[in-house]
Amino acid sequence: xxxKQLREFESHCIQEEHPYCTAxxxxxxxxxxxxxxxxxxxLKDARKILDxxxxxxxxxxxxCDHPCEQACIRNQLDESLNIHGLEFHCxxxxxxxxxxxxxxxKGGKVLVFGSGLTAMTAALDLARKGRQSTxxxxxxxxxxxxxxxxxxxxPLESRETAVQMLERYDxxxxxxxxxxxERITELTNDCDAVLFDLDTISLDILPxxxxxxxxxxxxIGGKNFAGGGSLTGENFSPIKQVADGRRAALSIERFLQNAxxxxxxxxxxxTTTRLYTSLEGVAVLPQKxxxxxxxxxxxxxxxxxxCIQCECMECVKQCQFLQAxxxxxxxxxxxxFNNESIVQGTRQANTMINSCSLCNQCTVIxxxxxxxxxxxxxxxxxxxxxxxMPPSAHxxxxxxxxxxxxxxxxxxxxxxxxxxxxxxxxxxCQLSGSSPETVIRSYQFLCDHLDGNVGIMxxxxxxxxxxxxxxxxxxQVLTAFTDAVNxxxxxxxxxxxxxCLSIFKEFTDxxxxxxxxxxxxxxxxxxxxxxxxxxxxxxxxxxxxxxQKLVRQSVRNLCSKIGIEIDEFPFNAELADCCGYGGLxxxxxxxxxxxxxxxxxxxxxxxGLAYCAMCRDNLVSTxxxxxxxxxxxxxxxxxxxxxxxxxxxxxxxHENRARLKQKISESLFQETDFTTAPHSAIELLIxxxxxxxxxxxxxxxxxxxxxxxxxxxxxSYFINPENNRRLAKYRPIRxxxxxxxxxxxxxxxxxxxxxxxxxxxxxxx
Amino acid sequence: xxxxxxxxxxxxxxxxxxxxxxxxxxxxxxLKSEFHVELMACPQxxxxxxxxxxAVGKMFEVEQLLExx
Ligand code: SF4
Ligand code: SF4
Ligand SMILES: [Zn+2]
Numbered sequence: 001x002x003x004k005q006l007r008e009f010e011s012h013c014i015q016e017e018h019p020y021c022t023a024x025x026x027x028x029x030x031x032x033x034x035x036x037x038x039x040x041x042x043l044k045d046a047r048k049i050l051d052x053x054x055x056x057x058x059x060x061x062x063x064c065d066h067p068c069e070q071a072c073i074r075n076q077l078d079e080s081l082n083i084h085g086l087e088f089h090c091x092x093x094x095x096x097x098x099x100x101x102x103x104x105x106k107g108g109k110v111l112v113f114g115s116g117l118t119a120m121t122a123a124l125d126l127a128r129k130g131r132q133s134t135x136x137x138x139x140x141x142x143x144x145x146x147x148x149x150x151x152x153x154x155p156l157e158s159r160e161t162a163v164q165m166l167e168r169y170d171x172x173x174x175x176x177x178x179x180x181x182e183r184i185t186e187l188t189n190d191c192d193a194v195l196f197d198l199d200t201i202s203l204d205i206l207p208x209x210x211x212x213x214x215x216x217x218x219x220i221g222g223k224n225f226a227g228g229g230s231l232t233g234e235n236f237s238p239i240k241q242v243a244d245g246r247r248a249a250l251s252i253e254r255f256l257q258n259a260x261x262x263x264x265x266x267x268x269x270x271t272t273t274r275l276y277t278s279l280e281g282v283a284v285l286p287q288k289x290x291x292x293x294x295x296x297x298x299x300x301x302x303x304x305x306x307c308i309q310c311e312c313m314e315c316v317k318q319c320q321f322l323q324a325x326x327x328x329x330x331x332x333x334x335x336x337f338n339n340e341s342i343v344q345g346t347r348q349a350n351t352m353i354n355s356c357s358l359c360n361q362c363t364v365i366x367x368x369x370x371x372x373x374x375x376x377x378x379x380x381x382x383x384x385x386x387x388x389m390p391p392s393a394h395x396x397x398x399x400x401x402x403x404x405x406x407x408x409x410x411x412x413x414x415x416x417x418x419x420x421x422x423x424x425x426x427x428x429c430q431l432s433g434s435s436p437e438t439v440i441r442s443y444q445f446l447c448d449h450l451d452g453n454v455g456i457m458x459x460x461x462x463x464x465x466x467x468x469x470x471x472x473x474x475x476q477v478l479t480a481f482t483d484a485v486n487x488x489x490x491x492x493x494x495x496x497x498x499x500c501l502s503i504f505k506e507f508t509d510x511x512x513x514x515x516x517x518x519x520x521x522x523x524x525x526x527x528x529x530x531x532x533x534x535x536x537x538x539x540x541x542x543x544x545x546x547x548q549k550l551v552r553q554s555v556r557n558l559c560s561k562i563g564i565e566i567d568e569f570p571f572n573a574e575l576a577d578c579c580g581y582g583g584l585x586x587x588x589x590x591x592x593x594x595x596x597x598x599x600x601x602x603x604x605x606x607x608g609l610a611y612c613a614m615c616r617d618n619l620v621s622t623x624x625x626x627x628x629x630x631x632x633x634x635x636x637x638x639x640x641x642x643x644x645x646x647x648x649x650x651x652x653x654h655e656n657r658a659r660l661k662q663k664i665s666e667s668l669f670q671e672t673d674f675t676t677a678p679h680s681a682i683e684l685l686i687x688x689x690x691x692x693x694x695x696x697x698x699x700x701x702x703x704x705x706x707x708x709x710x711x712x713x714x715x716s717y718f719i720n721p722e723n724n725r726r727l728a729k730y731r732p733i734r735x736x737x738x739x740x741x742x743x744x745x746x747x748x749x750x751x752x753x754x755x756x757x758x759x760x761x762x763x764x765x
Numbered sequence: 766x767x768x769x770x771x772x773x774x775x776x777x778x779x780x781x782x783x784x785x786x787x788x789x790x791x792x793x794x795x796l797k798s799e800f801h802v803e804l805m806a807c808p809q810x811x812x813x814x815x816x817x818x819x820a821v822g823k824m825f826e827v828e829q830l831l832e833x834x
């Protein structure tokens with residue numbers, strides 16, 4: 001990612017845009033922050049916010065004509081916040097808290113003619129910037145139009161405080177001057193820039209060669225600027241006068257620096273905002289007090305509490321990953337950018353990058369389609385390429401994939417007794433690992449009911465490699481798949497897994513793919529299910545079916561055909577959550593994976609029905625009663641509670657896949673020639689809690705067998721004489737596995753397993 | 766170079782050599798980094814013991830740290 005791409009990504013996320021009130025405020029007062037403090041009764045902190053952006057809080061806080069209120073989003077619900085009333089309350093009960101610095105003098109003499117708010121603001125802003133600024137006015141006191149405001153609203157002290165403030169920043173104030181065009185020419189001779197405050201200076205004494213004021217710079221030619229202004233016929237607006245003063249001061253600053261007077265100034269003054277804030281779930285709560293009325297402290301706190309603290313965060317509200325890392329996509333992409341830029345030192349964002357489920361839910365939710373998944377996946381590719389990908393993040397999942405692709409599990413056959421295929425059933429590695437029996441039964445059903453021969457392919461679509469940011473491996477899997485389909489005569493591929501479907505659709509050309517669900521839905525005779533059905537179930541769409549509308553519809557049709565009533569709930573279908581498997585989240589961040597699965601299950605109180613084997617298994621692990629649709633269509637007579645069939649775990653998946661291949665080969669193709677590894681004969685006795693531990697630690701029974709097999713020949717294990725247990729280790733490739741076990745008549749009882757990646761001296765290559 | 770000691774009394778004995786274990790200084794490695802540590806090992810065949818606490822505790826932490834370097 002380069003700077004330009006970073007900016008481009010950042011601009012998608014509008015979370016940092018101004019809230020509606022601040023955008024409408026010509027001087028962008030942080031109203032949201034102000035309200036947050038006011039709601040807590042922290043008037044001093046609230047005052048600090050006003051001090052930061054208002055030139056004269058004592059004045060503006062009392063008399064601002066508050067265009068912000070019209071923009072307040074609460075108008076769409078009940079009534080805007082009483083922003084003006086609260087500012088009034090704040091400035092009447094506090095005095096200045098924050099004193100903005102005065103920059104060191106840097107030359108530049110500016111004359112400001114007039115005495116209204118525009119003149120005062122510009123003189124103050126320029127003085128703060130280190131310019132020598134002088135106010136010259138015919139009036140006997142500062143204020144211009146505001147002098148007409150009633151004392152109960154704007155007391156004398158407020159104006160006196162403003163004058164003191166100007167004096168504190170060394171603004172020279174020269175009052176009671178006779179101001180004529182000649183005098184102006186004389187005075188401005190040796191100054192660098194001039195501002196005319198049109199609240200108190202009439203147009204006819206302005207320089208004769210002036211041009212029409214430019215709305216962006218307020219430049220009227222030469223070194224002259226003009227703004228503010230009831231004398232031009234505009235309605236008197238205090239905030240407009242202040243905003244003009246500020247705009248003119250910025251122009252003069254640019255003028256003195258010889259910079260462009262107009263470039264990049266779209267953010268100044270009242271603007272629109274791209275922010276999106278949802279009002280869903282916000283209670284209707286109109287204002288309790290009259291707008292004109294002064295607020296009591298209690299009323300002020302309560303009114304400020306009505307502010308909904310506008311922000312977007314739509315994606316974060318739904319995503320466990322973004323919540324866990326306390327990021328929104330704009331901050332996330334910055335962290336990823338920084339992570340990539342690290343040459344020496346800790347790449348602290350690695351785990352974060354590997355924890356995204358790449359499920360695209362946020363992108364669908366986002367008003368601007370922020371592509372978080374793409375950013376994270378590309379960052380993974382970059383880590384892999386730079387050889388900085390932490391080995392422990394995906395190795396286990398990639399080895400699992402390699403196992404599915406290996407000879408032990410993979411298979412490619414035409415329908416028994418035929419030598420051509422119109423269809424090719426591709427159940428996918430996870431269904432094969434989760435429920436091999438339903439693979440066999442569904443395959444047989446397809447053979448019996450489809451017009452044309454149905455071949456079968458046991459393999460993996462390669463999505464783990466894609467997710468892991470391993471383009472080369474992914475490419476290999478896809479090529480092998482394409483070659484296989486080619487060798488079968490280009491049959492239509494029928495997938496039972498939405499991930500496989502999405503991969504084949506996105507990354508292969510010329511291969512026709514469809515889903516098992518659409519195929520089943522198109523058939524006249526559905527399998528006669530004998531399974532008992534709960535009255536209402538929640539169909540949990542997998543995240544990879546987000547763009548598979550027809551698949552989701554077919555699943556629902558099938559449910560209604562077999563008599564399942566469906567509870568539709570929000571954040572399903574195209575907004576579905578991931579189950580924790582997506583993006584290999586659960587491998588890089590186990591706890592987050594579990595939390596994500598749990599959150600998905602909690603979206604509906606009803607028993608679940610999944611049509612992705614990984615969703616089914618991950619959700620059942622969190623205690624959610626959930627079945628796979630194939631469990632109902634092709635129930636296993638040996639399983640009585642379909643909703644509680646346990647997650648087979650990683651070892652179970654391996655075994656299921658291997659056995660599935662054997663079983664299909666033997667029963668359908670009469671092949672019996674299987675070579676088995678020497679260690680596979682070792683009998684293991686493992687209690688469920690140890691199995692659970694092994695799953696969490698990513699240790700397979702296969703690994704345990706290898707350890708025992710390895711040490712058995714020369715007794716190279718430790719022994720505990722107190723209980724006769726053994727402790728043995730073996731490092732097949734990158735991980736050292738340790739097994740604590742004891743020998744029993746019927747096999748080896750496993751007490752504990754753990755592993756590490758550090759290499760001991762005797763295991764050095 | 767500092768050596769971190771993780772050696773502590775243990776009931777485990779080397780089965781092949783029938784020896785109680787003793788503390789032994791050694792260097793262990795991961796991803797091009799080398800650490801000098803003291804672990805329990807068999808005095809005869811040098812087979813090293815890594816107990817569960819160490820493997821899933823300190824060792825795991827260091828592995829994770831090195832992976833992000
Ligand atoms: S609700 Fe609060 S943050 Fe939102 S627009 Fe209104 S005042 Fe501003
Ligand atoms: S939905 Fe998320 S990514 Fe999109 S603008 Fe809002 S906070 Fe940013
Ligand atoms: Zn020994």
